[in-house]
Amino acid sequence: MMNIPCPFCGPRNEAEFAFGGPVKPHRPDPNAVSEVEWTQYITTVPNPLGPVEERWWHVKGCGTWLTIWRDTRTHDIVEGPGDAG
Amino acid sequence: MHDMHNYSFASLLRHGINKHTTWPKAWRSPPLRDSYDVVIIGAGGHGLATAYYLAKEHGLTNIAVVERGWLGGGNIARNTITIRSNYMRDESIPFYVKSVALYEAMTRELNFNTMHSKRTMIDVIQNYPMMRDRRRRQHIMDIYGSTYEQISEAEVRKRIPALTGGGPDARLPVIGGMVHTDAAVNRHDAVAWGYARAIDAMGGEIHQQTAVESLVRGADGAIEGVQTNRGLIRAKKVAVAVSGHTTTLTETAGLTLPLRTMNLTAFVSEPVKPLVDVIVNCPDAGFYFSQSDKGEMVIGGAPDMGQSFRRDIKQHVFEDTVSAMLSLFPSFKKLKLMRQWGGHLDIAKDASPIMDETDVPGLFVTAGWWGGYKAIPAGGLTLAHLVATGRPHELMEAFTLKRFRHLDYVMETGTTTAR
């Protein structure tokens, strides 16, 4: 079980949360990118064997959305590359 | 090629007299060579079935299946063995009808008892939108000769006496059911071992403890072989059949595929006297189960939230599934649960499988088989066709990778049993 750190409620059992999916890159302007880039954006999410950045919704708690990095092998909440330091 | 030892009553008697010390090995462990015509990665159901049909239908026997663990030790050993063809899409149903038929014929075809047990599946419906989805499926399944029939709540309870919950005062009362008489369960080890023995007899090779570390491309960009923990193996054709690990492997060839890997879970009770003779599926509650020949309840639940490469069940996923089950089957409270586990499965955006030659010439993938145990025989038949002829089999024409380029999804609600 994960203890997801909610900025308002503190660490809470993951059963209180709904999963919001991995963080995707910024939605491109379909007319400004190639067809391959556009369909890739629409159809593909990151699927790493390791840390992934994702959104969670504290739906059975305070209702806020938050972002964490989670290791898909262990489900440990980890520091993201940008968080260090 | 060498003869396959035929299993029969006579051979059982003969080897029995010799105290079972004279049975030949079911397959060889030949030395690994440095090149083959085709290398198949993954000795799960799909990899083995593909090798079998490459040899049997296309005469390709200079082939090797490489497996990082042991044969039949992946998801084929971790699933709840429900075989069925109640899907929703015109593209899907004929494929699954074929797969169910191939399973029914498998014991004889492989001379290996797969313990095939045809037993109706009953969906217990507790919601009108779900009933509408199922009746929509029924109309489409009718066209392709798969069976689906609506029954009343009283009939559901008559056929499943242990279903005593979900009464008129429940939050979600049972409103009726759907009956799928084509459904079956069988023995997963026997499927893997039966294929392995037949592949071996036709001259194909299976190499266990052989992990592919990366896919190797030649100067022209086409596939050249695979780098393994036992060295480089060359092949002009390579098929990836590794279920949840597809993207991990295809990334090594520079590909990005539209697949997510998730952990699906199951658990098993102690053996009890015969209680349920059908496969019970409760899509609104979110669980399904059947009783094994040994008497255990084999129970399937929900996946973890989010992508996952874990192989266990989380406490709250487990508790949710158990409480859903007890709401409909309160007497199961007395059951002791013996084992629980999970497995990594991949799923595409539209919940339909992917079978195609990739942008890397000579590199084939079969993936996105979320509930893909039922798909093993037809999956092998169709991938062997694609690898051998270069053209998709007609049953798999809709399931290319290219469909994502055109956003031409095959949205499928029949992929998961329970939801």
Ligand SMILES: Cc1cc2nc3c(=O)[nH]c(=O)nc-3n(C[C@H](O)[C@H](O)[C@H](O)COP(=O)(O)OP(=O)(O)OC[C@H]3O[C@@H](n4cnc5c(N)ncnc54)[C@H](O)[C@@H]3O)c2cc1C
């Ligand atoms: C809990 C659970 C319940 C399920 N219930 C059902 C069900 O009731 N009905 C149904 O139809 N389906 C069900 N499934 C799905 C089914 O198990 C899978 O879709 C199917 O087994 C996948 O195909 P496979 O047999 O080829 O995969 P696997 O058996 O997983 O084979 C893939 C093989 O590739 C190997 N491999 C991976 N990476 C490498 C590498 N780098 N090098 C070499 N080898 C590698 C693995 O070790 C593995 O042996 C269930 C799955 C789970 C987890």
Ligand SMILES: [Zn+2]
């Ligand atoms: Zn909160």
